[in-house]
Amino acid sequence: MVSTGESSSHTSYNHETQQLQLQPKSSTLYSSALESHQLVFASLSCRVLHLHVPAMETLLVGNPTNGVAKPTCNGVGSLPMANSHAVIASPAPVTTTAVAPAGATLGRHLARRLVQIGASDVFAVPGDFNLTLLDYLIAEPGLNLVGCCNELNAGYAADGYARSRGVGACAVTFTVGGLSVLNAIAGAYSENLPVICIVGGPNSNDYGTNRILHHTIGLPDFSQELRCFQAITCHQAVVNNLDDAHEQIDTAIATALRESKPVYISVSCNLAGLSHPTFSREPVPLFISPRYEFQMQYGSIGWSVGATLGYAQAAKDKRVIACIGDGSFQVTAQDVSTMLRCGQRSVIFLINNGGYTIEVEIHDGPYNVIKNWDYTGLVDAIHNSDGNCWTKKVRTEEELKEAIATATGAKKDCLCFIEVIVHKDDTSKELLEWGSRVSAANSRPPNPQ
Numbered sequence: 001m002v003s004t005g006e007s008s009s010h011t012s013y014n015h016e017t018q019q020l021q022l023q024p025k026s027s028t029l030y031s032s033a034l035e036s037h038q039l040v041f042a043s044l045s046c047r048v049l050h051l052h053v054p055a056m057e058t059l060l061v062g063n064p065t066n067g068v069a070k071p072t073c074n075g076v077g078s079l080p081m082a083n084s085h086a087v088i089a090s091p092a093p094v095t096t097t098a099v100a101p102a103g104a105t106l107g108r109h110l111a112r113r114l115v116q117i118g119a120s121d122v123f124a125v126p127g128d129f130n131l132t133l134l135d136y137l138i139a140e141p142g143l144n145l146v147g148c149c150n151e152l153n154a155g156y157a158a159d160g161y162a163r164s165r166g167v168g169a170c171a172v173t174f175t176v177g178g179l180s181v182l183n184a185i186a187g188a189y190s191e192n193l194p195v196i197c198i199v200g201g202p203n204s205n206d207y208g209t210n211r212i213l214h215h216t217i218g219l220p221d222f223s224q225e226l227r228c229f230q231a232i233t234c235h236q237a238v239v240n241n242l243d244d245a246h247e248q249i250d251t252a253i254a255t256a257l258r259e260s261k262p263v264y265i266s267v268s269c270n271l272a273g274l275s276h277p278t279f280s281r282e283p284v285p286l287f288i289s290p291r292y293e294f295q296m297q298y299g300s301i302g303w304s305v306g307a308t309l310g311y312a313q314a315a316k317d318k319r320v321i322a323c324i325g326d327g328s329f330q331v332t333a334q335d336v337s338t339m340l341r342c343g344q345r346s347v348i349f350l351i352n353n354g355g356y357t358i359e360v361e362i363h364d365g366p367y368n369v370i371k372n373w374d375y376t377g378l379v380d381a382i383h384n385s386d387g388n389c390w391t392k393k394v395r396t397e398e399e400l401k402e403a404i405a406t407a408t409g410a411k412k413d414c415l416c417f418i419e420v421i422v423h424k425d426d427t428s429k430e431l432l433e434w435g436s437r438v439s440a441a442n443s444r445p446p447n448p449q
């Protein structure tokens, strides 16, 4: 069943008022529904669907400034505390006000814009170039920073989030982080998803000098990362000057929303805490319609783990159901950790068929067999008795039915991970036909010159 709807708006930057403006626009949204309350995602080897469920009451990662407790210590690697709960109750002070009035800083401006457009969770990996900026994102009421295990997953999570909310955001550090998130941003481009990719960049004084920076490949060229993003984003803003920072940020965000494509915003690490009169302008309220799509065009394995994380974070009133191949899962498995940290209760079916069955159907070889993991054991280890998690291995249809009953019954408040063990050739007729077509297309001989 396919339903369509009209989105009501898009945005543009008004240079006179220096504000984002809402403009009428008609576009069509597509969502595939199993029933009126079920939606389906699919990719080459991964399928994700979600169900409406009652709103979740528990949110473990929150914003200290808006009253949601956020642990600042996990009890590992710290000195024994006489009163350990006090560590959780007392978040580390954020240094925002020490630098500039909270309402007028660049970091605060960017944070407010994200909240304003509906990106109220930002998926991030810290690094020295973005740490100060992250302080401002954390300090913003209504903005939640979700720490991911790696940048690729942060990008995929922003992609999944954008599918639900209409916009997503991730924040990484210069070059080592930026180049790691590229594949996810390229996927978002292919899927027409407005993902705001924020990079903490070099100190503004270092531009134009021949300085060689750490986290780069050792050449005095700051544009490598920018040039990579030029190929896979619709707009790039390098913010290394306070005077045009407001305009650069708003133009980038407005362009992402208008073109429904990812954008790149790099912010010099020494600017986040500085103020400028333009930053105090009130944000304009915006509304963005949700959208639902597939990652068919780009088909990057590993996408579904991050996208499940991001989608579930965006749509707390729904329960995400993801079917993930064993090969795909091995790419991005770490971020089950973040799902647990965020108190998510998605249902993940891990299809363990011993390797890359899609590839087998195109062209078989020993490279399509992968190392078998104890997938439930891995998730149990990630869980580590911290959070709500239930895992189960199933080998028969009966066992699968029973596991589904448990996941939707007794364990409905847990992240449920069901490893389904199937034969490597247990696949659909459609996949076999598709495999032969790809194989035939790839092996066409060169045309005569």
Ligand SMILES: Cc1ncc(C[n+]2csc(CCOP(=O)(O)OP(=O)(O)O)c2C)c(N)n1
Pocket (backbone or CB within 6 Å): 044, 045, 299, 300, 301, 324, 325, 326, 327, 328, 329, 351, 353, 355, 356, 357, 358, 359
């Ligand atoms: C990042 C990336 N690398 C490689 C590929 C090529 N590729 C397409 S499908 C696939 C295997 C998928 O295996 P799995 O997730 O186990 O799915 P199965 O077909 O076995 O159900 C690979 C390696 C890809 N799509 N994306």
Ligand SMILES: [Mg+2]
Pocket (backbone or CB within 6 Å): 325, 326, 327, 351, 352, 353, 354, 355, 356, 357
């Ligand atoms: Mg497989």
